[in-house]
Amino acid sequence: MSNLSVGMIVEWISEQEDSTPLVERILWVNPTATDLVSIQLDEPLALPVWKRLADIEEALSNGSAIIRVADPYVHRLHPPESFLLKHRQRRDAAWKVIEDMVSRVPDIYDENIRGGLVADAANQHSVHKMTVYKYLRRFWWGGMVKNALLPSYERSGGPGKEKSANSASKRGRPTKATVLRDAPPGINVDDSIRRIFSVAFRLYVDTNKALTLKRAYSLMLSNYFNVGFEVKGGVRVPVLPPSHQLPTLEQFRYWYKKQQDIEASFTKREGARRFALKRRPVLGSSTKMAFGPGSIYQIDATIADVYLVSGLNRSQIIGRPVVYVVIDALSRMITGLYVGLEGPSWLGAMMALANAASDKKTFCSKYGISISDEDWPCKNLPMEILADRGELLSRHADELTNSLNITVANAPPFRADWKGIVEQQFRIANERVIHWVPGAVRRVARERGDLDYRLDAKLDLNAFTEIMIYNTLSYNKMHWMEWYRHDEFQIQSAVDPFPRTLWNWGIEHRSGFLRTRPQEAVLLALMPRGEASVTHLGIKWQGLYYTSEIAVREQWFIRARATRTWKVSVAYDPRNIEMIYIIQPKGGIEACHLLEKNQDFAGYMVEEVQDYVADRKLRKAEIKTDILQERAEFMAQVDAVVKAQENLTEGAVSTDQSNHKRVKDIRQNRREERERVRKAEAWELAEQPSTPRKIGSSSQSNASASSSTVESRKRGFLNILKQTRKSD
Known part of the structure; x- marks a missing residue:
């Protein structure tokens, strides 16, 4: 039983690096599985052709052809809603022209019958025959779905169905992005993808060009997993689907190692002489x-x-x-x-x-x-x-x-x-x-x-x-x-x-x-590199802050506060957290010293500081709920106090008292309130006498007289002060 089915995309492999790949879609397979009909994609004048199914299967088995996993037209199946609303009428109009024709299978694929069908449709809908052929090609290229008649829109690769190998779940350990960010899990490597891998190994890796696996992987994605092309700056560039719909570099590397004939691979890449010199197994001492x-x-x-x-x-x-x-x-x-x-x-x-x-x-x-x-x-x-x-x-x-x-x-x-x-x-x-x-x-x-x-x-x-x-x-x-x-x-x-x-x-x-x-040359060549941020608090790296002569001289920290932070490349010695080194763009290094506020970390290794910082972050995450709860309680308490005071104030403010009057008396009100607060907060270290005094006694009379005199003097002083201000 054949594994070929309608809608599959077959790509024929060319040994010529610069040649344009021939890619075709299977439109129909006859019930006896002896013949099929396909059409070449992105060929302006392409029409359906008949082929022997056995020839296609033989090409797939010997590596002359592969089944493309990524469909370059899949983006049209689920266009953006705004795009669909804008172009639905054009799609439906095109569909009306070819709807009856495309249902006549396999007659529509017979060149002797197709011409008459196209002519009838052109006359019936008052369109040119070339327009009918344009609609047919777009329909066939796009997988024989109605949305294939939509005009092209930005090929961002939109979300599609994930490919899987005999199961709906992704095999292997989930990536950090999947675990921590709930990212899509990626795809399994099935037989179709393995065939593409084999072609990529043969064309890009096991050759005298000696491409790295990473470079070969990039070429493979560009040539065999693109969902189409777009022109940027006059250059035709491939458009790739989202990364979770592509095999990973790790999968590519795994299958290369699993299938690799080490001696044959290195011999092809480097030649027999160099292999014998550098790569042969060493069994001696x-x-x-x-x-x-x-x-x-x-x-x-x-x-x-x-x-x-x-x-x-x-x-x-x-x-x-x-x-x-x-x-x-x-x-x-x-x-x-x-x-x-x-x-x-x-x-x-x-x-x-x-x-x-x-x-x-x-x-x-x-x-x-x-x-x-x-x-x-x-x-x-x-x-x-x-x-x-x-x-x-x-x-x-x-x-x-x-x-x-x-x-x-x-x-x-x-x-x-x-x-x-x-x-x-x-x-x-x-x-x-x-x-x-x-x-x-x-x-x-x-x-x-x-x-x-x-x-x-x-x-x-x-x-x-x-x-x-x-x-x-x-x-x-x-x-x-x-x-x-x-x-x-x-x-x-x-x-x-x-x-x-x-x-x-x-x-x-x-x-x-x-x-x-x-x-210095040895250390600089070997030191790990990283990025530090220049902030108004210092040069921040691994949660610590540093300074340097050039940063002070050129006012980096002032600039960072006035504008924004920026990144600088640094080298560091993991054993000495007290210094890092800025890599100057024009060569040379600039030593940065740990600021005084971070000197508690002096003498420790980078690993220990990283462990400490990570522990602090983890601890903060653990108590985040408590912090949020405390914040909520604090805000509730503040709101309660504010609301109570609002009620008291609104009840005390007279409706006939003008806003001007209230603002004008602020200074006088402040003095009176200050006197009240002072009396309320005054310290009294001696106990008050517990024996009550008789009303009308001489001492009480004296006190009353004294108090009256004081109040009289205060009023006189205030009157004089008011008159002075008026005269000013």
């Missing part, structure tokens, strides 16, 4: 590949088997840290170390490489450890870095090559001998120190009532880094590598298999591979 110190560094990461606490809030368990190590392949010397909370990524690899090229004496002093240069004599860059394909197989590898002239080799998967050097170090670190510190992961099954080992966490990130430094110093100096294979020259020199001893021997006998670059 990586020690023998490294001729001298610095010829090859290996880098890898592991999640340490220990739980840590936050340095800012020691009651919070922050999980397990990630440990990166950089090891010299010849000597097994640990040349770089980084401990952080970032998962295995470029950021962690960058920090480890920066440490490998930095002065270890200075590095150790930051953690209170005093060493000599001889204790850890590694502060250079290598010629080549061998990394697991996850961390450095990205655009950052190009940055290493372009900025630092370091070759990055990403070894094939399942390379036991290559990866073994670093993995041995992780195993040694676990045995020597990690399994013995509080919070270490216990692999044995817990009995009922046993304490959760995570609750035993006591170390913060700085303390664990300090322990790993001590472990590295001990390993480099005195770890006897019984399994180490000496070459004939090392045997002649009777070199003991200690990492530092082998390193020093290599420096003396096989130098020339280590490279030195200015520290």
